[in-house]
Amino acid sequence: MNRDPESGPEPPTSFQAKALWEKGQEAMQQEQPKNAIVFSEQSLALDPSLTCNFLSLAAAHLECGNEEIAGAYLGRYVDSHPERLSVRAFFAELLLRLQRTQEARCQLERFIADAQDAGGDQESPIIHGHSRLMEIAETEDNAYEAHLNRGIGLYLLARRRADLDDPDGELPADGLLWKATQELAEAQALRPREARPCWYLYAVWHRLAQEQPARRWLRLGLENAPFSTLTPAEQRGLYRAGQALEKSL
Helix, strand or coil: CCCCCHHHHHHHCCCCCCCCHHHHHHHHHHHHHHHHHHHHHHHHHHHHHHHHHHHHHHHHHCCCCCHHHHEEEEEHHHCCCCCCHHHHHHHHHHHHHHHHHHHHHHHHHHHHHHHHCCCCCCHHHHHHHHHHHHHHHHHHHHHHHHHHHHHHHHHHHHHHHHHCCCCCCCCHHHHHHHHHHHHHHHHHHHHCCCCCCHHHHHHHHCCCHHHHHHHHHHHHHHHHHHHCCCCCCHHHHHHHHHCCCHCCC
Protein backbone atom coordinates (compact mmCIF):
# COMPACT_ATOMS: atom_id res chain seq x y z
CA MET A 1 0.00 0.00 0.00
CA ASN A 2 1.60 3.27 -1.13
CA ARG A 3 1.24 6.44 0.86
CA ASP A 4 1.83 10.05 -0.11
CA PRO A 5 5.08 11.09 1.65
CA GLU A 6 3.54 14.50 2.31
CA SER A 7 0.57 12.99 4.13
CA GLY A 8 2.54 12.60 7.34
CA PRO A 9 3.59 9.53 9.33
CA GLU A 10 1.81 6.26 8.83
CA PRO A 11 -1.08 5.77 11.31
CA PRO A 12 -0.29 3.28 14.08
CA THR A 13 -3.21 1.06 13.04
CA SER A 14 -1.81 0.78 9.51
CA PHE A 15 1.64 -0.07 10.82
CA GLN A 16 0.17 -2.75 13.07
CA ALA A 17 -1.93 -4.09 10.21
CA LYS A 18 1.16 -4.50 8.04
CA ALA A 19 2.98 -6.27 10.84
CA LEU A 20 0.08 -8.70 11.23
CA TRP A 21 -0.03 -9.30 7.48
CA GLU A 22 3.70 -10.09 7.52
CA LYS A 23 3.11 -12.57 10.33
CA GLY A 24 0.47 -14.18 8.15
CA GLN A 25 2.99 -14.49 5.33
CA GLU A 26 5.48 -16.11 7.69
CA ALA A 27 2.80 -18.53 8.86
CA MET A 28 2.12 -19.57 5.25
CA GLN A 29 5.84 -20.14 4.68
CA GLN A 30 5.79 -22.39 7.75
CA GLU A 31 2.80 -24.28 6.32
CA GLN A 32 0.43 -22.97 8.99
CA PRO A 33 -2.50 -21.66 6.89
CA LYS A 34 -4.95 -21.55 9.81
CA ASN A 35 -2.64 -19.22 11.72
CA ALA A 36 -2.17 -17.19 8.54
CA ILE A 37 -5.94 -16.74 8.32
CA VAL A 38 -6.08 -15.42 11.87
CA PHE A 39 -3.28 -12.91 11.31
CA SER A 40 -4.69 -11.68 7.98
CA GLU A 41 -8.21 -11.29 9.41
CA GLN A 42 -6.81 -9.26 12.29
CA SER A 43 -4.80 -7.16 9.85
CA LEU A 44 -7.83 -6.49 7.68
CA ALA A 45 -9.92 -5.54 10.70
CA LEU A 46 -7.33 -2.93 11.64
CA ASP A 47 -6.90 -1.56 8.11
CA PRO A 48 -9.59 -2.51 5.54
CA SER A 49 -7.59 -0.69 2.83
CA LEU A 50 -4.72 -3.20 3.11
CA THR A 51 -6.07 -5.23 0.21
CA CYS A 52 -3.08 -7.58 0.00
CA ASN A 53 -4.89 -9.41 2.81
CA PHE A 54 -7.58 -10.49 0.32
CA LEU A 55 -5.00 -12.41 -1.69
CA SER A 56 -3.34 -13.80 1.42
CA LEU A 57 -6.67 -14.98 2.83
CA ALA A 58 -7.57 -16.57 -0.50
CA ALA A 59 -4.29 -18.49 -0.56
CA ALA A 60 -4.65 -19.62 3.05
CA HIS A 61 -8.25 -20.75 2.59
CA LEU A 62 -7.30 -22.65 -0.56
CA GLU A 63 -4.60 -24.41 1.44
CA CYS A 64 -7.26 -25.35 3.98
CA GLY A 65 -9.61 -26.60 1.26
CA ASN A 66 -12.12 -23.75 1.67
CA GLU A 67 -12.57 -22.97 -2.03
CA GLU A 68 -15.83 -21.03 -1.70
CA ILE A 69 -14.33 -18.68 0.89
CA ALA A 70 -11.14 -18.38 -1.16
CA GLY A 71 -13.25 -17.41 -4.18
CA ALA A 72 -14.94 -14.65 -2.25
CA TYR A 73 -11.58 -13.15 -1.25
CA LEU A 74 -10.17 -13.50 -4.76
CA GLY A 75 -13.20 -11.66 -6.10
CA ARG A 76 -12.56 -8.80 -3.69
CA TYR A 77 -8.88 -8.75 -4.65
CA VAL A 78 -9.43 -8.53 -8.42
CA ASP A 79 -12.03 -5.81 -7.84
CA SER A 80 -9.36 -3.84 -5.97
CA HIS A 81 -6.53 -4.73 -8.38
CA PRO A 82 -7.91 -5.16 -11.91
CA GLU A 83 -4.38 -4.87 -13.27
CA ARG A 84 -3.42 -8.25 -11.75
CA LEU A 85 -4.32 -10.28 -14.81
CA SER A 86 -2.85 -13.57 -13.62
CA VAL A 87 -4.96 -13.43 -10.46
CA ARG A 88 -8.12 -12.82 -12.50
CA ALA A 89 -7.26 -15.80 -14.71
CA PHE A 90 -6.78 -17.98 -11.63
CA PHE A 91 -10.04 -16.67 -10.18
CA ALA A 92 -11.86 -17.71 -13.36
CA GLU A 93 -10.38 -21.21 -13.09
CA LEU A 94 -11.52 -21.45 -9.47
CA LEU A 95 -15.03 -20.35 -10.42
CA LEU A 96 -15.11 -23.09 -13.04
CA ARG A 97 -14.10 -25.65 -10.42
CA LEU A 98 -16.91 -24.34 -8.23
CA GLN A 99 -19.31 -24.72 -11.20
CA ARG A 100 -20.10 -21.01 -11.15
CA THR A 101 -20.02 -20.94 -14.92
CA GLN A 102 -21.65 -17.58 -15.63
CA GLU A 103 -19.30 -15.78 -13.25
CA ALA A 104 -16.34 -17.64 -14.75
CA ARG A 105 -17.35 -16.53 -18.24
CA CYS A 106 -17.52 -12.89 -17.14
CA GLN A 107 -14.07 -13.12 -15.56
CA LEU A 108 -12.58 -14.81 -18.64
CA GLU A 109 -14.06 -12.19 -20.96
CA ARG A 110 -12.74 -9.40 -18.75
CA PHE A 111 -9.34 -11.11 -18.57
CA ILE A 112 -9.11 -11.38 -22.36
CA ALA A 113 -10.10 -7.74 -22.90
CA ASP A 114 -7.60 -6.52 -20.30
CA ALA A 115 -4.82 -8.82 -21.54
CA GLN A 116 -5.29 -7.54 -25.10
CA ASP A 117 -4.68 -4.02 -23.80
CA ALA A 118 -1.78 -4.98 -21.53
CA GLY A 119 0.67 -5.83 -24.30
CA GLY A 120 3.71 -7.96 -23.62
CA ASP A 121 3.63 -11.73 -23.87
CA GLN A 122 -0.05 -12.30 -23.14
CA GLU A 123 -0.90 -14.41 -26.19
CA SER A 124 -0.67 -17.84 -24.52
CA PRO A 125 -2.94 -16.86 -21.60
CA ILE A 126 -5.41 -15.29 -24.05
CA ILE A 127 -5.46 -18.51 -26.11
CA HIS A 128 -6.13 -20.45 -22.92
CA GLY A 129 -8.95 -18.03 -22.06
CA HIS A 130 -10.62 -18.60 -25.44
CA SER A 131 -10.21 -22.35 -24.96
CA ARG A 132 -12.04 -22.15 -21.65
CA LEU A 133 -14.82 -20.01 -23.18
CA MET A 134 -15.15 -22.55 -25.96
CA GLU A 135 -15.51 -25.37 -23.41
CA ILE A 136 -18.19 -23.42 -21.54
CA ALA A 137 -20.06 -22.79 -24.79
CA GLU A 138 -19.93 -26.46 -25.73
CA THR A 139 -21.41 -27.53 -22.39
CA GLU A 140 -24.23 -25.03 -22.94
CA ASP A 141 -24.80 -25.98 -26.62
CA ASN A 142 -23.98 -22.40 -27.63
CA ALA A 143 -22.75 -23.08 -31.17
CA TYR A 144 -21.95 -19.43 -31.95
CA GLU A 145 -19.66 -18.96 -28.94
CA ALA A 146 -18.05 -22.37 -29.47
CA HIS A 147 -17.17 -21.67 -33.12
CA LEU A 148 -16.13 -18.08 -32.38
CA ASN A 149 -13.77 -18.89 -29.53
CA ARG A 150 -12.33 -21.94 -31.30
CA GLY A 151 -11.70 -19.81 -34.39
CA ILE A 152 -10.06 -16.98 -32.45
CA GLY A 153 -7.93 -19.48 -30.54
CA LEU A 154 -6.77 -21.14 -33.78
CA TYR A 155 -5.93 -17.74 -35.30
CA LEU A 156 -3.87 -16.72 -32.26
CA LEU A 157 -2.18 -20.12 -32.14
CA ALA A 158 -1.28 -19.79 -35.83
CA ARG A 159 0.14 -16.33 -35.23
CA ARG A 160 2.24 -17.67 -32.39
CA ARG A 161 3.26 -20.69 -34.45
CA ALA A 162 4.42 -18.44 -37.31
CA ASP A 163 6.91 -16.76 -34.97
CA LEU A 164 8.75 -20.03 -34.31
CA ASP A 165 11.90 -21.08 -36.12
CA ASP A 166 10.00 -23.84 -37.93
CA PRO A 167 6.51 -22.47 -38.69
CA ASP A 168 5.83 -25.26 -41.20
CA GLY A 169 6.64 -28.07 -38.79
CA GLU A 170 4.04 -29.89 -36.72
CA LEU A 171 0.80 -27.86 -36.68
CA PRO A 172 1.84 -25.55 -39.56
CA ALA A 173 0.66 -21.97 -39.21
CA ASP A 174 -1.17 -21.87 -42.54
CA GLY A 175 -3.10 -25.03 -41.70
CA LEU A 176 -4.25 -23.51 -38.42
CA LEU A 177 -5.32 -20.36 -40.27
CA TRP A 178 -7.46 -22.32 -42.72
CA LYS A 179 -9.13 -24.14 -39.82
CA ALA A 180 -9.73 -20.75 -38.18
CA THR A 181 -11.52 -19.47 -41.29
CA GLN A 182 -13.91 -22.43 -41.15
CA GLU A 183 -14.75 -21.91 -37.48
CA LEU A 184 -15.15 -18.15 -37.79
CA ALA A 185 -17.31 -18.48 -40.91
CA GLU A 186 -19.57 -20.88 -39.00
CA ALA A 187 -19.89 -18.30 -36.21
CA GLN A 188 -20.62 -15.48 -38.63
CA ALA A 189 -23.30 -17.54 -40.39
CA LEU A 190 -25.03 -18.10 -37.05
CA ARG A 191 -24.98 -14.37 -36.18
CA PRO A 192 -24.57 -12.36 -39.39
CA ARG A 193 -24.85 -9.00 -37.61
CA GLU A 194 -21.95 -9.61 -35.22
CA ALA A 195 -18.67 -7.81 -35.90
CA ARG A 196 -16.27 -10.06 -33.98
CA PRO A 197 -16.26 -12.98 -36.43
CA CYS A 198 -15.82 -10.50 -39.29
CA TRP A 199 -12.88 -8.80 -37.59
CA TYR A 200 -11.06 -12.08 -37.04
CA LEU A 201 -11.93 -13.34 -40.52
CA TYR A 202 -10.33 -10.16 -41.85
CA ALA A 203 -7.26 -10.81 -39.68
CA VAL A 204 -6.97 -14.44 -40.84
CA TRP A 205 -7.35 -13.67 -44.56
CA HIS A 206 -4.97 -10.72 -44.25
CA ARG A 207 -2.38 -13.01 -42.69
CA LEU A 208 -2.92 -15.48 -45.53
CA ALA A 209 -2.22 -12.58 -47.93
CA GLN A 210 -5.68 -12.94 -49.48
CA GLU A 211 -6.60 -9.29 -49.66
CA GLN A 212 -9.90 -9.55 -51.54
CA PRO A 213 -11.71 -11.66 -48.90
CA ALA A 214 -9.89 -9.73 -46.19
CA ARG A 215 -11.32 -6.42 -47.42
CA ARG A 216 -14.79 -7.92 -47.73
CA TRP A 217 -14.80 -9.09 -44.11
CA LEU A 218 -13.31 -5.82 -42.92
CA ARG A 219 -16.10 -3.82 -44.55
CA LEU A 220 -18.76 -6.09 -43.08
CA GLY A 221 -17.13 -5.83 -39.67
CA LEU A 222 -17.22 -2.04 -39.86
CA GLU A 223 -20.89 -2.16 -40.85
CA ASN A 224 -21.73 -4.46 -37.94
CA ALA A 225 -19.56 -2.75 -35.31
CA PRO A 226 -22.20 -0.27 -34.05
CA PHE A 227 -24.51 -3.19 -33.23
CA SER A 228 -21.91 -5.53 -31.74
CA THR A 229 -19.83 -6.07 -28.62
CA LEU A 230 -16.10 -5.79 -29.23
CA THR A 231 -13.25 -5.52 -26.78
CA PRO A 232 -11.54 -2.09 -26.79
CA ALA A 233 -8.49 -3.58 -28.54
CA GLU A 234 -10.64 -5.26 -31.20
CA GLN A 235 -12.56 -2.06 -31.80
CA ARG A 236 -9.38 -0.04 -32.19
CA GLY A 237 -7.91 -2.64 -34.53
CA LEU A 238 -11.05 -2.71 -36.65
CA TYR A 239 -11.24 1.05 -37.10
CA ARG A 240 -7.50 1.41 -37.74
CA ALA A 241 -7.68 -1.26 -40.43
CA GLY A 242 -10.67 0.56 -41.92
CA GLN A 243 -8.74 3.84 -42.01
CA ALA A 244 -5.78 2.11 -43.64
CA LEU A 245 -8.08 0.62 -46.26
CA GLU A 246 -9.56 4.02 -47.10
CA LYS A 247 -6.08 5.53 -47.53
CA SER A 248 -5.04 2.72 -49.84
CA LEU A 249 -7.99 3.19 -52.23
